[in-house]
Amino acid sequence: MPARYWMALIFLMVFTSGLKAQLTGGTIKGSFQTDFQYYQDDSILGINDSTLQGRRTGSNTFLNLTYSSNNLEAGLRMESFLPSMTGYDQRYTGAGIPYKYLRFHDDIWDITAGNFYEQFGNGMVFRSYQDWTLGIDNSVEGIRIKSKPFKGVFITAISGVQRYYWDRWDKDDDRGIITGADAEVDLNDALPFFGKKVKVIAGGSFITKSQKDNHPVYKVPKQVAAFAGRLNLSYGPVTLLGEYAYKINDPSAENGMIYKPGEAIFLQASYAVKGFSFSAGVKRLDNMGFRSDRNAGLNDLTINYLPSITKQHINSLPAKYPYATQVQGEMGFSLNLGYKIKKGTWLGGKYGTDLSATFSRLTDITRLPLDSITPVGQAGTLGYTTDFFRSGEKFFEDISLELQRKITKDLKISFIYAWIFYNIGVIEGHLGEENVVSHNAVADITWKVTSRKALRFEVQHLLTHEDDGDWMAGLIEFTHHGFFASVSDQWNYGNPEASKQIHYLMVACGLSKGATRIAASYGRQNDGILCIGGVCRYVPAISGFSVTLTSSF
Amino acid sequence: MRQSLFMLMVLLVWAGNLNAQDTTKVQTSDIPSAEIRTLDDKIVNARDILNDTVPIVVSFWATWCKPCIKELTAINDEMDTWKEEVPFRMVAVSIDDARTTHMVKNLVNSKGWTFEVYLDRNSDLKKLMNVAQPPHIFIIYKGRIVYQHTSYAEGDEEALFEELKKYR
Structure with missing residues (x-):
């Protein structure tokens, strides 16, 4: 029989069993995602062949495969950026398998060799993660060992180098090696006499970056260590949590080569019962940028993760001015309130009404000169001193109110109002x-x-006297079973320059069936800052056609 | 001879596969070993949580994902009625990261949701379950993924209930 016949037979058998290959007790699973864009000229947006540099198309594709049996797991991710889509770093252009690993796990041990993602505590000293919307992948290539030696005790140790686009690491690399460990103790489980009433979880992390001293002017530390300690207490509806992080001196391009140690603190208290919740959080960061190469910039090679505490707006206009964490220094607080007005009451209506309110405010920290002759932030010095409780220039403030209500069985409404101050x-x-x-x-x-x-139907309005002026946006979307079609427009009608009062019209449609989804859109996309978790990426304006396909199997 | 042996092997793999899907006490399962957390920040393994004799509906969601919240609210409204017909467990796995992890417990309470909620704060389980974007919903029955669906449109919960009825 010809080989082709065998191939077809095998394919058919695998396919009939749900696209799953089960080989001697193991399972192969995976997912596939591809985004393709075609860019066209747009004289109004100023896009032409020279601004596009002759690149008419962009595509980002990922294929994930995982093999797992009882105690073993192996995985890989194939990526191709041919070339990478507009707005993503062009250094991603290329194809390959930058993520692959082998993992063994049982009741006590969990060992991974290869690439991995990990987070210590809230990520203030270490978080490796992947977020393709932001074009971030700082996976660590090396080894990770996790252990549960006793009940309620969790230990993790890691060592490796972070991904930097497609560059293979070598011993002369500018990227440092990161090594660290984290311990977490669930006191209720670990200490039986502790009881169960108050739940206490405590943890501590340590991470160090070792990078050669390659600076032409300053003598810089080859080892930069950071520590963090955290505590999470919960008692019935009350939760208190906090984490403090400290980093030794780490002169870098980001902090202007100052030798000041960094520190960060985050505290939150919340109260939540069915139908009501309230929380208050405070945060202060001082010189906490931490990267595996002291010369890196943008979103490259970040070791830690310092998310913002502001509300993450979902709708496009309130999200037009999003806050980005100022890792060199910020302080602020946030308050969140959620309330469900009971159903069957006059205010709550037949199905109840959800209300939420948030308030957040972020400012700079104060920076005072070290002495009468050294300017603040002078390279090669400690940079500045600071008054822990005194705030500086205002960066951001947001007051948001939201109401959601189901009016009848078939009609739902929601309203959002947000007042936002943005220090552009x-x-x-x-x-x-x-x-x-x-x-x-x-x-x-x-x-x-x-x-x-x-x-x-969705209508949005943004009123401002500054920057690009007023905006309006509207959307109509139709869904039927797995199909959707939508028309949307954003209109910068209040732009002070008449030539920039542009419509950003977009039509889109898509289909989802099971774990597969395909969507296509055509039109103009506004430029802006896309932020997730306080990490942001600039998205340029484009005009053209996009297709997205995702599938899991 | 070689061809026949190969064919036999292929058939065995195939039969083993069918068999594995039907067997109740399977050695392996579709549920990966991944650490997730309860709303009180306690570490648990997804393999222990998603292992049951009744079907488990698992929804991957986030506080910043509007359709996810719509879907979970719709399920929460219908859940008790559905359970009278089909006993099942409802589990929601939040993929919120450190920015919003602390807001999950508050949102769950203020919405009055009554199902189980876990945190997958660095997307470990999300990756191993091959979830591209939330909302993504699974039905897991005796360790196997028997249904999955990505995205949410009004009324999709009814299709979910139709699927659930197959496992009573």
């Missing part, structure tokens, strides 16, 4: 530009026409 000079580095103060309103109505057919 600091956050986007546009020094001298006026702070942006905006009023944002969003209304969203979903009407379930039949059991599987629905229409959704």
Whole structure:
């Protein structure tokens, strides 16, 4: 029989058993994602062949495969960026398998060799993660050992080098090696006499970066260590948590080569019962940028993760001015309130009404000169001193109110109002530009026409006297079983320059069936800052056609 | 001869596969070993949590994902009625990271959700379950993924219930 026949037979058998190959007790699973974009000229947006540098298309593709049996697991991710889509770092252009690992695990041990992602505590000293929306992958290549030696005790140790686009690491590399360990103790489990009433979890982390001294001017530390300690207490509806992190002196391009140690603190208290929740959080960061290469910039080679505590707006206009964590120094707080008005009451209506309110405010820390002759931030010195409790220039403030209500069985509405203060000079580095103060309103109505057919309308408005002025946005979306189609527009009608009062019209449709989804869109996409978790990426304006396909098997 | 042996092997793999899907006491399962956390920050293994004799609906969601919240609210509204017909467990796995992990417990309470919620704060389980984007929902029955669906549109929960009825 010809080989082709055998291939077809095997394929058919694997396919009939649900795209799953089960080889002597193991399972292979995977997922596939591809995004493709075609860029066209747009004289209004100023896009032409020379701004596109002749690149008319971009595509980002990922294929993940995992083999697992009882105690063994192996995985890989194949990536191709041919070339990488506009807005992603062009250093990703290429193809290969940058993520592969072998893992053994049983009740006590969990050992991974190869690439891995890991987070210690809240990530203040170490978090390796992947977020393709942001174009971030700082996976560590090396070894990770996790152990549960006693009940309630969890220990993790790691060592390796971080991914830097497609560069293979060698011993003369500018990337340092990171090594660290974390211990977490669940006191209720570890110490039987502790009881169960108050739940206490304590943890501590240590991480060190060893990088050669390659600086032409300054003598810099070859080892930079960071420590963190955390505690999580919960008693019924009350939760208190906190983490403190400290990093020894680490002169870097990011901090202007100062020798000041870094520190960070995060505290949160919350109270939550069914139908009501309240939380208050405070945070202070001082010189906490930490990368495996002291010369790195952008989102490259970050060792730690310092998320912002502001509300993450989902709708495009309130998300137009998002806060990005200022790792060199910020302090602030946030308050969050959630309340469900009971169903069957006059205010709550037949199905109840959800209300939420958030307030957050972030400012700079104070930086005082070291002495009468050294300017603040002078390279090669300790940089500055600071007053722990005194705040500096305001960076960001957000007051948001949200209401969600199901009016009838088939009609749902939601309203959002947000007042946002945005220090564009600091956050986007546009020094001298006026702070942006905006009023944002969003209304969203979903009407379930039949059991599987629905229409959704969304209207957004942003009012501001600064930056690009006022915006309006609208969307109509139709869904039926797994199909969707939508038309949306964003209109910068209040732009002070008449030629920039542009419509960003977009049509989209898609289909999802099981774990596969395909979507296509055509139109203009506004430029802006896309932020997730306080980490941001600039997305340029584009005009053209996009297709996305995702599938899991 | 060689061809026949190969064919036999292929058939065995195939039969073993069918058999594995039908056997209740399977050696391996579709549930990966991954650390997730309870809302009180206690570490548990997904393999222990997602192992049951009744079907388990597992939803990957996040506090910043609007369709996820719509889906979970719709399921929460119907859950008790469904359970009268099909006993099942509802588990929601939040993929919120350090920025919003602490907000999950608050949101769950203020929405009045009554199902189990876990935290997958660095997306370890999400990756091993091959979830590309939330919302992504699974039905796990006796250690096997028997249904999965990505994205949410109004009324999708009814399709989920139809699937669940197959496992009563």
